[in-house]
Amino acid sequence: VPQVEADLVLPVAVGDYTDFYASIHHATNVGRMMRPDNPLLPNYRWVPIGYHGRASSLVVSETPVVRPHGQVKPESAEVPEHRASQRLDYELELGAYIGVGNAPGVPIDASDAHRHLFGLCLVNDWSARDIQAWEYQPLGPFLSKSFATSLSPWVVTAQALEPFRRAPEPRLEGAPAPLAYLDAGYERERGAFDVELEVWLTSAQMRAAHQPPVCVTRSHARHLYWTLGQLITHHASNGCNLRPGDLLASGTVSGPDPASRGCLLERTWRGTEPLVLPGGEQRRFLEDGDEVVIRGRAVRAGRTTIGFGECRARIAPARDGA
Amino acid sequence: VPQVEADLVLPVAVGDYTDFYASIHHATNVGRMMRPDNPLLPNYRWVPIGYHGRASSLVVSETPVVRPHGQVKPESAEVPEHRASQRLDYELELGAYIGVGNAPGVPIDASDAHRHLFGLCLVNDWSARDIQAWEYQPLGPFLSKSFATSLSPWVVTAQALEPFRRAPEPRLEGAPAPLAYLDAGYERERGAFDVELEVWLTSAQMRAAHQPPVCVTRSHARHLYWTLGQLITHHASNGCNLRPGDLLASGTVSGPDPASRGCLLERTWRGTEPLVLPGGEQRRFLEDGDEVVIRGRAVRAGRTTIGFGECRARIAPARDGA
Numbered sequence: 001v002p003q004v005e006a007d008l009v010l011p012v013a014v015g016d017y018t019d020f021y022a023s024i025h026h027a028t029n030v031g032r033m034m035r036p037d038n039p040l041l042p043n044y045r046w047v048p049i050g051y052h053g054r055a056s057s058l059v060v061s062e063t064p065v066v067r068p069h070g071q072v073k074p075e076s077a078e079v080p081e082h083r084a085s086q087r088l089d090y091e092l093e094l095g096a097y098i099g100v101g102n103a104p105g106v107p108i109d110a111s112d113a114h115r116h117l118f119g120l121c122l123v124n125d126w127s128a129r130d131i132q133a134w135e136y137q138p139l140g141p142f143l144s145k146s147f148a149t150s151l152s153p154w155v156v157t158a159q160a161l162e163p164f165r166r167a168p169e170p171r172l173e174g175a176p177a178p179l180a181y182l183d184a185g186y187e188r189e190r191g192a193f194d195v196e197l198e199v200w201l202t203s204a205q206m207r208a209a210h211q212p213p214v215c216v217t218r219s220h221a222r223h224l225y226w227t228l229g230q231l232i233t234h235h236a237s238n239g240c241n242l243r244p245g246d247l248l249a250s251g252t253v254s255g256p257d258p259a260s261r262g263c264l265l266e267r268t269w270r271g272t273e274p275l276v277l278p279g280g281e282q283r284r285f286l287e288d289g290d291e292v293v294i295r296g297r298a299v300r301a302g303r304t305t306i307g308f309g310e311c312r313a314r315i316a317p318a319r320d321g322a
Numbered sequence: 323v324p325q326v327e328a329d330l331v332l333p334v335a336v337g338d339y340t341d342f343y344a345s346i347h348h349a350t351n352v353g354r355m356m357r358p359d360n361p362l363l364p365n366y367r368w369v370p371i372g373y374h375g376r377a378s379s380l381v382v383s384e385t386p387v388v389r390p391h392g393q394v395k396p397e398s399a400e401v402p403e404h405r406a407s408q409r410l411d412y413e414l415e416l417g418a419y420i421g422v423g424n425a426p427g428v429p430i431d432a433s434d435a436h437r438h439l440f441g442l443c444l445v446n447d448w449s450a451r452d453i454q455a456w457e458y459q460p461l462g463p464f465l466s467k468s469f470a471t472s473l474s475p476w477v478v479t480a481q482a483l484e485p486f487r488r489a490p491e492p493r494l495e496g497a498p499a500p501l502a503y504l505d506a507g508y509e510r511e512r513g514a515f516d517v518e519l520e521v522w523l524t525s526a527q528m529r530a531a532h533q534p535p536v537c538v539t540r541s542h543a544r545h546l547y548w549t550l551g552q553l554i555t556h557h558a559s560n561g562c563n564l565r566p567g568d569l570l571a572s573g574t575v576s577g578p579d580p581a582s583r584g585c586l587l588e589r590t591w592r593g594t595e596p597l598v599l600p601g602g603e604q605r606r607f608l609e610d611g612d613e614v615v616i617r618g619r620a621v622r623a624g625r626t627t628i629g630f631g632e633c634r635a636r637i638a639p640a641r642d643g644a
Contacts, residue, residue: 016377016378041460046393047393049457049460052374052375052376052464052468053374054338054374054562056562056565057562059426066561068561069429069560071368071501073365079368081501082501104379104470105469105641106641107391107641135365135369135371136460137365138458138462139372139463140462140463141373141461143559143562146560147427147560147561147562148561176401179404180404237392237465238390238391238392238468239391240465240468241378243378246378
């Protein structure tokens with residue numbers, strides 16, 4: 001079948017989907033918006049933060065994403081209302097599929113964690129920021145995420161990525177060493193990946209004017225504070241069983257500079273610094289008809305680049321009166 | 323097969339497991355421990371609070387629950403450590419299995435929600451309170467819950483429970499009416515259930531002394547602030563697709579009086595008011611060898627009582643050096 005004629009589908013039946021928060025730059029930026037004097041919570045540099053996501057609403061690239069309804073309460077409003085989200089966002093993430101799982105009650109040693117990684121993919125963890133802000137205390141994000149999570153149709157195997165493994169970035173001054181259960185020579189030396197990650201955007205107006213997509217985020221997997229192996233080990237450290245095909249996503253992969261911020265919440269600083277698109281449109285958050293494309297590639301001098309394909313989706317208008 | 327010889331297994335292959343927080347008494351008690359002056363968060367009476375749980379670690383009644391390891395940081399400690407939980411708790415919950423699901427993007431009207439309920443079960447959402455306290459900000463509970471969640475092996479069908487439907491308890495003074503998308507005559511008139519719920523405990527010492535189990539929680543499904551139908555409608559309100567066999571749990575079913583508090587965190591007020599067991603042992607949180615049994619029954623004058631069976635499990639010691 002020629003690639004252009006193939007119908008791409010989800011490559012894996014995901015049992016459980018877990019979303020982490022592994023970019024310290026992302027956590028710091030989001031924290032700074034809410035707590036300017038104390039952006040990073042005390043647990044961040046010790047414990048990999050994550051939460052369970054929704055498996056049923058994982059969809060393959062090119063599936064339209066319908067703008068969700070939800071409860072929102074603007075600060076100026078007395079009471080919340082139920083309406084279509086006005087703060088729809090993308091989140092650039094790296095996904096990791098589990099190959100061999102672990103039995104219930106049996107943790108995964110950090111030195112073995114890389115052997116449980118089957119392969120990587122691209123993830124767009126769409127987020128409705130206005131719904132999230134109202135619902136997330138005290139149990140975390142829920143309906144602000146579970147309307148859709150888009151996955152690239154290709155799995156780049158861990159084996160193929162062996163030549164692109166690298167040491168994680170050195171931690172910033174004052175950062176503690178990982179606790180022993182999260183520490184392993186393999187992860188220290190080879191736990192990270194040389195994978196470039198990008199987000200491209202077109203609006204309906206841009207497409208009508210035959211304008212090319214514009215790159216709105218240019219990031220890199222090396223910006224993750226925790227390696228994928230550490231996330232696997234942490235996840236199983238309480239005895240939780242990971243099953244083949246389970247998906248662990250990194251959380252938004254933001255880097256230290258503004259162009260590397262992996263979502264519009266950060267890129268536009270909660271809408272206060274809109275992006276200006278070619279043609280003059282402004283974007284605080286996503287509009288109907290916007291198409292978001294995530295791309296990734298493993299790159300190393302002297303090695304053949306490996307493309308990750310793409311994770312693409314267009315925002316469809318909200319249902320009437322939902 | 324005689325019942326005593328049958329091996330009971332999970333009745334349903336659960337795709338996604340969602341845990342709510344639908345008892346206002348539970349939310350208020352837990353909130354009061356952390357924020358004495360402002361126990362209930364502003365969103366509670368408007369939006370049903372819930373989070374995605376872990377499906378892989380759902381286990382059937384009688385499966386031993388191994389005390390989990392995890393990161394904990396006592397307030398007095400400078401840095402966290404990774405060790406066996408010292409604050410293991412039960413949570414008494416009512417579970418709801420989805421029958422007919424909804425297509426992605428298509429919400430479930432509140433007046434139809436009850437038609438999506440296949441049946442009920444008993445849930446023990448085991449919680450490691452020390453792990454939870456350190457990990458849960460800002461994305462909610464994660465490894466503090468995902469080591470095991472116990473389910474009763476029986477499903478009591480919604481059809482069988484029709485005679486036990488009832489109006490929810492009147493809301494307390496000042497509580498707002500539900501937003502329109504959560505409101506329906508059916509739920510107002512018949513959304514709650516006359517189901518009594520109990521938790522029974524034995525310690526290893528009690529069993530050795532042939533002492534009978536002691537009832538540590540006596541509660542009732544009428545104490546839920548949101549009906550199961552409202553939880554179903556809310557869950558699908560963003561277009562999230564519920565699939566047949568998905569499990570929605572109520573959250574801890576606590577009532578207004580101390581004996582009806584559905585977990586030890588509340589029963590012992592975070593360990594400050596230990597329970598005294600027959601034989602003189604004290605319990606702040608669960609000890610190795612403790613066995614917890616949840617029972618439920620639908621009761622109404624003039625109707626034959628329907629038992630829910632039981633959800634039973636014993637705490638096994640933590641793994642060495644995990």
